[in-house]
Amino acid sequence: xxHGTIGDCEFWAKRMLHAEEIIRSVESEFIKDDIPTIxxxxxxxxxxxxxEGGKERVQPYExxxxxxxxxxxxxxxxxxxxxxxxxxxxxxxxxxxxxSEIKIVRRGKVRRAKLYYLRDRVGxxxxxxxxxxxxxx
Amino acid sequence: MSVGILGTKxxxxxxxxxxSGASIPVTVIQAGPCTITQIKQKQTDGYTAVQIGYQEVKExxxxxxxxxxxxxxxxxxxxxxxxxxxxxxxxxxxxxxxSADIFTPGQLVDVSGKTIxxxxxxxxxxxxxxxxxxxxxxxNHRLPGSTGPGTTPGRIFPGKKMAGQYGNTKVTIRKxxxxxxxxEKNLLLVRGAIPGKPGNVLSIAPANIVG
Numbered sequence: 001x002x003h004g005t006i007g008d009c010e011f012w013a014k015r016m017l018h019a020e021e022i023i024r025s026v027e028s029e030f031i032k033d034d035i036p037t038i039x040x041x042x043x044x045x046x047x048x049x050x051x052e053g054g055k056e057r058v059q060p061y062e063x064x065x066x067x068x069x070x071x072x073x074x075x076x077x078x079x080x081x082x083x084x085x086x087x088x089x090x091x092x093x094x095x096x097x098x099x100s101e102i103k104i105v106r107r108g109k110v111r112r113a114k115l116y117y118l119r120d121r122v123g124x125x126x127x128x129x130x131x132x133x134x135x136x137x
Numbered sequence: 138m139s140v141g142i143l144g145t146k147x148x149x150x151x152x153x154x155x156x157s158g159a160s161i162p163v164t165v166i167q168a169g170p171c172t173i174t175q176i177k178q179k180q181t182d183g184y185t186a187v188q189i190g191y192q193e194v195k196e197x198x199x200x201x202x203x204x205x206x207x208x209x210x211x212x213x214x215x216x217x218x219x220x221x222x223x224x225x226x227x228x229x230x231x232x233x234x235x236s237a238d239i240f241t242p243g244q245l246v247d248v249s250g251k252t253i254x255x256x257x258x259x260x261x262x263x264x265x266x267x268x269x270x271x272x273x274x275x276x277n278h279r280l281p282g283s284t285g286p287g288t289t290p291g292r293i294f295p296g297k298k299m300a301g302q303y304g305n306t307k308v309t310i311r312k313x314x315x316x317x318x319x320x321e322k323n324l325l326l327v328r329g330a331i332p333g334k335p336g337n338v339l340s341i342a343p344a345n346i347v348g
Contacts, residue, residue, distance in 0.1 A: 017164075019147040019148055019335050019336075020148070022165060022167070022322070022324065023150050023165050025148060025322075026150060026152065026163075026165055026324070026326065027150055027152070029152075030153050031150055049158060056200055067334075073150060074151065093160065095153075096153060096158060097153050097154075097155070098158040098159060104239060104309035124331075129201050
């Protein structure tokens with residue numbers, strides 16, 4: 001911080017909150033606290049708020065979490081599913097108001113942080129072993 | 138023109154629009170508080186303007202002439218001074234405090250500050266020239282190519298893009314939208330990016346709408 005060099009000037013000391021801290025406080029208002037712990041490999045059901053002809057409804061989207069990126073308010077998950085024989089991947093900004101709810105359907109046991117190898121596989125080979133040592137909440 | 142405010146860039150983040158749910162990229166600015174340190178009048182200075190000061194420092198950080206100037210407004214030692222030219226300065230008085238609440242959410246502002254300095258930069262970085270082949274015997278890697286015709290005109294035309302100092306210049310980003318004003322914490326959230334790194338001193342003024 002620029003003010004750090006100025007030292008113990010009383011007026012600034014009071015307001016010398018670190019820039020990072022101030023930014024966190026701005027974000028805190030938008031951070032959801034009801035997001036379950038999501039791991040890569042989990043089967044999740046995401047509710048997406050969509051506007052349709054002036055009406056709002058929640059559309060579910062179910063698939064496997066193949067990647068998690070960023071942290072804090074920017075945190076996203078990539079959810080992959082096979083729809084009508086075509087692979088579909090959607091990236092969800094977890095703290096966005098457009099993501100109304102996230103439910104974990106099944107915990108998966110994987111040995112990678114990113115499951116991009118699933119893109120090259122079809123059918124039985126895309127199965128992920130279930131793990132039972134993690135609660136669904 | 139109307140009076141603006143000085144501030145410090147703190148960094149960027151994103152917030153969400155409550156109604157549509159859209160994410161808004163914002164820059165967080167520590168804006169003010171500023172003190173009016175001088176009011177320039179037509180009779181004494183030849184033009185009208187308001188000078189404001191920002192960022193309180195220790196007394197020893199300033200010179201005696203600087204302290205003397207600030208003492209006329211009974212202001213604390215301030216590091217940065219900036220003038221805003223106004224047509225009418227009657228509403229202002231010496232020593233008056235200005236805070237972020239001179240802005241309202243939704244208002245358009247011009248933000249100016251120094252860009253990140255890149256030093257003496259070459260053609261590729263400074264002007265986005267293409268580079269030459271790196272292999273197959275080529276020795277032309279980052280050269281500029283031709284800089285113009287030969288004997289006629291026998292000179293390089295002014296304005297030819299060449300290597301040189303890049304960045305560390307004052308830039309104004311115009312018509313940025315104020316997303317939120319927090320006068321208590323002296324914070325200003327402005328939509329979009331702003332020059333410089335966090336810690337950069339900025340001038341934020343209501344947008345100058347031309348035409």
